[in-house]
Every structure is written in structure tokens, then in C-alpha cells.
Amino acid sequence: MGNKWQVEKKKDPYYKRAKGEDYRSRASFKLLQLDKKYKIIKKGSAVLDLGATPGGWSQIALEKVDEGGIVLGVDLQKIKPFPELNFHFIRGNFTQVPVQQKMIDILDGKADVIISDASPSLSGIKDVDHLRSIDLANCVIDIADNILETNGNLLIKVFQGEEFKNLIDGMRKKFKIFKTTKPSSSRKKSSEMYVIGLKYKG
Numbered sequence: 001m002g003n004k005w006q007v008e009k010k011k012d013p014y015y016k017r018a019k020g021e022d023y024r025s026r027a028s029f030k031l032l033q034l035d036k037k038y039k040i041i042k043k044g045s046a047v048l049d050l051g052a053t054p055g056g057w058s059q060i061a062l063e064k065v066d067e068g069g070i071v072l073g074v075d076l077q078k079i080k081p082f083p084e085l086n087f088h089f090i091r092g093n094f095t096q097v098p099v100q101q102k103m104i105d106i107l108d109g110k111a112d113v114i115i116s117d118a119s120p121s122l123s124g125i126k127d128v129d130h131l132r133s134i135d136l137a138n139c140v141i142d143i144a145d146n147i148l149e150t151n152g153n154l155l156i157k158v159f160q161g162e163e164f165k166n167l168i169d170g171m172r173k174k175f176k177i178f179k180t181t182k183p184s185s186s187r188k189k190s191s192e193m194y195v196i197g198l199k200y201k202g
Helices: 002-011 013-020 028-038 056-065 097-106 126-147 164-172
Strands: 046-050 070-075 087-091 111-116 148-159 175-181 192-200
Touching: 028 056, 028 148, 028 175, 028 192, 046 056, 046 126, 056 070, 056 111, 070 097, 087 097, 097 126, 111 126, 126 148, 126 164, 126 192, 148 164, 164 175, 164 192
Parallel strands: 046 070, 046 111, 070 087, 111 148
Antiparallel strands: 148 192, 175 192
């Protein structure tokens, strides 16, 4: 199974493009495609990237915010540092209050954009992984309720399943514009879906 996955990965056009264009991850193209369509990240924004390692989304966010913005990545795993001085990183569990307080301190209390491509620890059991994904997404939404600026934007990855509709119904009420989508760079066999809230009502 492991060897088959390695072979598939090397044949993946987005994996090859990521290597060729010096991106940290094929996931970089997901954010590029989503941002091109929905204008999630603006120049000068303060961006919080939850579940940031290996840095594919933070790398794109740094390109988008330019020198006038800030990107804060949070993850349980280490991340290879970026040369940009406006990148900050917290190693820790973003579901825990002490880590959330560090985030608030670095961002001076507010984020313009919150992005999360985080995945829970996978069991291989579809229903279990879906519920774990929903729990993780709800935590991201709770963080947004605390620190996302009014008219800010939120992007979260969620695995589809029986609780997906409840999640998006609740999230839809919080934003003036709400979308669910799956970029072309997302693997077709994956149950992942991207949930986008634009212009947070506060």
C-alpha cells in the first residue's frame, strides 16, 4: 500500500508542479486556485494558518499579503522556517486554550483571514475520520468567532459525511457570502471539501 501511494504521488501532476515551482506542497495549488476564484487573501492582511505544516498554504499566503501583512502558522509538527520576517510560527495544538492565547498575542487580537487545511489523525474508517474532521472544523470556527475581524474571510477543509450539512448550515449564518467547493487540484477520490465564508458578520 505504501509503495503504491509513493508511485501515485510521483505521477501526480500537482506534486510534480510543486517540485518544479519550489512550493512546499501540492496543497499550495489548492489555495492558489481557491484564492484566484474567491479573493480570500488580500495584500496587507493578517492571516492565521491552522495546521500549517509543511507550509504550502503559508507560502502562498506570504505571497498574497506581501511585506505589509503577517502570516501566523500553527501546527503540532515543526515547520521549515521561511525567510520572510513577517512569518511567525507556533508549535502546538491549536485546539488548546494556551496556544490560542499565543495566537491572539502575536496577531494583536485579530485576524483578517483564517485558513485551515488541517486533517485529523486518520483511522482509515470513513465515518470516524469524518466526525474527527467535523470536530476540527468546529474548533476552527470557534477560533474565528473569537478573533476574525468583521468582514474577514474563513477557509476550512472538511471531510464530507452525515454531519457536513449541519456544519455548513451553521457556518452559512455567520457570513454574508458562503461557498462550498472542491478545487481541481484536490484528488478526485478524496472526500475533502472546502468551505469558504466571506465577509464575516461579526
